[in-house]
Amino acid sequence: MKKFTALLVIMVLHGLLFQTAFAQEERKAMVPLPSVDDFTRGEDGWAVGLGLGIEYETAYEGSDEFGLEIDPAGAVQWRRGDNIFFWAGEAFGWRGLRNDTWLLEALVGFDEGREEGDSDKGYLDGLGDGDEGLELVLQGRRALDADWRYWLVGRVVTGENGNLGLFGVGRRFGQQNDGSGSEVNLVAVFHDSEYANNGFGITAQQAAASGLPETRISSGLRSVGVDYSYRKHINRNWQIFGEVLFEYYSSDVRSSPIARSNYETEVGIGFIYVF
Structure with missing residues (x-):
């Protein structure tokens, strides 16, 4: 009887360990980074994650006004090996893993532009609405070790409103391989004159309508951030996510009358249900 009981215990433990190992393998993300949505659980085919997020953020770039905004979260994804195609909100794109150390991404998104009514205090009156347009975003991350503990990141945004570049370093915390945990990135952001003036410049016509001085911003460093x-994976289906962003503007940007604050900040939290 004792031998039978011992055998039964061993079989149960073996089954539990097998299920745990299977679950960990099934939930392994293409790269274990919390900032990268991966709802595929390591399997080829379709994957869907949908949810909501709430953000407390500045009303527009350079604003000293803050507000809450609720946005949809998640994406529809299709995976084949180390490639994922995705549709997320107003963006459609692709990301792929190469040699286990390069995470490459390309997407086409929509820039809604700034609206004159974004300022409740009327600070944008007379400036008109910013131009809307499509943007192409190219990004690459290069892991500096085998488990993506540290990496370098570069991003280029180009579109009808100019060009922006981002360069930085990242650090991941936690031992999980399923995309849960936390990470931090330190970055420097650069823009060309077209992108800079689209956000912080004031033309002669805008100056006459708004009473603000005509302002021209040069290309170069935009901010550090x-x-x-x-x-957090609550269970197989439910996830909680959060993000905190702080961006400190360069002296050139801070000189613009539009930049009523020296920085931009954003705090967001939300949930996603993975089908």
Whole structure:
């Protein structure tokens, strides 16, 4: 009887360990980064994650006004090996893993532009609405070790409103391989004159309508910043995510009358249900 009981215990433990190992393998993300949505559980085919997020953020770039905004979260994804195609909100794109150390991404998105009514205090009156347009975003991350503990990141945004570049370093916390945990990135952001003036410049016509001085911003350093991402898998289907972003503007940007604050910040939290 004792031998039978011992055998039964061993079989149960073996089954539990097998299920745990299977679950960990099934939930392994393409890269274990909390900022990268991966709802595929390591399997080829379709995957869907949908949810909501709430953000407390500045009303527009350079604003000293803050407000809450609720946005949809998640994405529809299709995976084949180390490639994922995705549709998320107003963006459609692709990301792929190469040699286990390069995470490459390309997407086409929509820039809604700034609206004159974004300022409740009327600070944008007379400036008109910013131009809307499509943007192409190219990004690459290069892991500096085998488990993506540290990496370098570069991003280029180009579109009808100019060009922007981002360069930085990242650090991941936690031992999970399923995309949960947290990470932090330190970045420097650069823009060309077209992108800079689209956000912070004031033309002669805008100056006459708004009473603000005509302003021209040169290309160069836009800001330095830090962003923190967090993701928690509650169970197989439910996830909680969060993000904190802080961006400190360069002296050139701070000289613009539009920049009523020296920085931009954003705090967001939300949930996603993975089908």
